[in-house]
Amino acid sequence: MMKFLVPVDFTEITNPLLRLVKMLAQAHSAKVVLLHAVSPILYLPYPESFGMSVVDLELLSDLEKKKEEEAKDRLVGLADFLKPISVELMVDIGDPAEIILEREQSFDLIIMASHRKSLIEKILVGSTAEKVARYTKKPLLVLKGKEVENFRKVVIAHDLSKYAELAFEFALKLLKPFGPQITILHVEETIELPVVANIKDVISERYKEEKTKYLEGLKEKAQREGFTAQAKVIEGKSPTEALLEYLKDNTDVDLIVMGNRGLSTLQRVLLGSTSSEVLKKAELPVLIHRSVQ
Numbered sequence: 448m449m450k451f452l453v454p455v456d457f458t459e460i461t462n463p464l465l466r467l468v469k470m471l472a473q474a475h476s477a478k479v480v481l482l483h484a485v486s487p488i489l490y491l492p493y494p495e496s497f498g499m500s501v502v503d504l505e506l507l508s509d510l511e512k513k514k515e516e517e518a519k520d521r522l523v524g525l526a527d528f529l530k531p532i533s534v535e536l537m538v539d540i541g542d543p544a545e546i547i548l549e550r551e552q553s554f555d556l557i558i559m560a561s562h563r564k565s566l567i568e569k570i571l572v573g574s575t576a577e578k579v580a581r582y583t584k585k586p587l588l589v590l591k592g593k594e595v596e597n598f599r600k601v602v603i604a605h606d607l608s609k610y611a612e613l614a615f616e617f618a619l620k621l622l623k624p625f626g627p628q629i630t631i632l633h634v635e636e637t638i639e640l641p642v643v644a645n646i647k648d649v650i651s652e653r654y655k656e657e658k659t660k661y662l663e664g665l666k667e668k669a670q671r672e673g674f675t676a677q678a679k680v681i682e683g684k685s686p687t688e689a690l691l692e693y694l695k696d697n698t699d700v701d702l703i704v705m706g707n708r709g710l711s712t713l714q715r716v717l718l719g720s721t722s723s724e725v726l727k728k729a730e731l732p733v734l735i736h737r738s739v740q
Contacts, residue, residue, distance in 0.1 A: 449477040452554040452585075454484065454547050454575070457521055460560040463594040465528055467732075468558050470597070472532045474624035480535045481525055482550065483518045484543035487511065511540060544578035551585045556621070561591040561726075580707075580726055580735055586617055587737070592730030595701050598625040602632050602697075603704040604690055604721075607661060610706035614736035615665060618704040619672050621734075627701070629676040631665050632693065633658070634686040687724040694729055703729060707737035 453468050455461050472479050488507045518538045526534040539546045551557060561576040576589045603618055605611040615631070622629075662678035669676035683689025694700055705722040726733050 449475045449555045450553065451477050451479050452482060452547065452551060452557045453479055454482045454543060454557070454559045455522070455525060456483070456543070457518075458562070460562065460590070461525070464558070464560040464590050465525060467588075467590055467595055469529050469532060470595075471556075471558070471621070472529070475621075477555075478533045478535070479529060480537055480554070481522050481529075482537045482539070482547065483522060484546045485511070485514045485518055485538060485540045487540050488514075515540065543575045544582075547575075547579050548582055551583060554585055556586045556588060557583060558588045559590070561589050577723065577726060580723060584737055586621075586734065588732065588734045589726060590732050592732065595732055598622055598627040598701050600630070600697075600700050601627045601702045601704065602630045602690075602694070602700050604686070604706075604725075605631050605633050605662070605665065606686065606706070607633065607658065608706065610736075610738045612706075613738050614704055614706035614734075617736045618734065619669060619674070622702075623672060623674075626673060626675075629669050629674045630700075631662055631669070631676065631678045632690070633662055633678070633680045634689040635680050635682040686721045687728075690721070690725055691728055694731065700731060702732045702734060704734045704736070707735055 451468060451472060453464070455464065468479060471477065488511050515538050519536060522536040522538065526536060537550070539550075547557065547559075557579065559576055559579070561574050576587075576591075580587055580589070601618070601622060603615055605615060618629075659678075659680075662680070666676045666678040681689050681693055683692065690703070694703065703725065705725060707722055722733075722735050726735065
C-alpha cells in the first residue's frame, strides 16, 4: 500500500489539492496523512531584557495550543471529504518546509500545492514547495497552474541519465491506473568534442543513433505497460527553456515528470537545476523524482 504525505494550509488551493489526492489515493488504495504546520508564536527565545513575564509566556503558549486545536478540527473536516480513504491527521508547530522534510521518511510520495507568489516574495524566500523540492529525498508532486481532473496527457522529461530512468519508472507505476498518453521528451544538446571535423561528424551521428534507440526502447516499455506513448526530441538553448517552450505550445498537458538529478553533457548543468526552474515557471502540475544516493 502506498502512503501519501499531504501538507495543507487551509487556503483556496486546499480543495483542488484534496480532489487530486483523492483521485490518486483511490487509484492506489493508498493511505493519506494530512499535515498542517502551525506558525510558531515564539520564533526565538526571549532574553530577560525583553521583560517577558512568566504570565506572558504562558499566554503565548496557550495561544499556540489553541491554534493547534483549531487546526486539528479543520483537518477532521478535510478527512471527511476524503472518505472512504484511510486518513491520519498530523499537526506540528514550525516552518512548513522543515516539518515536511522531517516527516517524509515513511512516505512514498509528497503531494502539495504551490501558491502564486510575487517576484519579490520569490526572490526573498521562495515557496514552501520549492524548498521541499530542493531538499526532499522523496518523490514530490506539486499542484500548480491548473486543477487536474484526470491525467490524460503527461510529459516525462528524459536526459538519458539513471536519475531520469528512475523518474520514468516511478511515473509509470503512479500513472498506470489512469492510462494517459505519454510523451517521452528529450532536449537535443550539442556535444563539443576536441576532434577533427570528419571524426566529430561520425561520433555525433553514432551518438544520435544510440540516443534514438534508447528513447524508442523507453517508448516500447511504456506501451507494454498499457500506455499510449511517443518519444520526441526537441532542440533548445537549454533544457529549461526548451521544456517551458514545449509546455507553452502544448497547453493540454496535465503533468510534467522530471528526475531531480542527472548530467546531460560535461558542459550542462544538472537536471536538478532544470527541475527547480521548471517548478518555478511552469503553469501546470510537476512531479519531481529524486534519487537517493
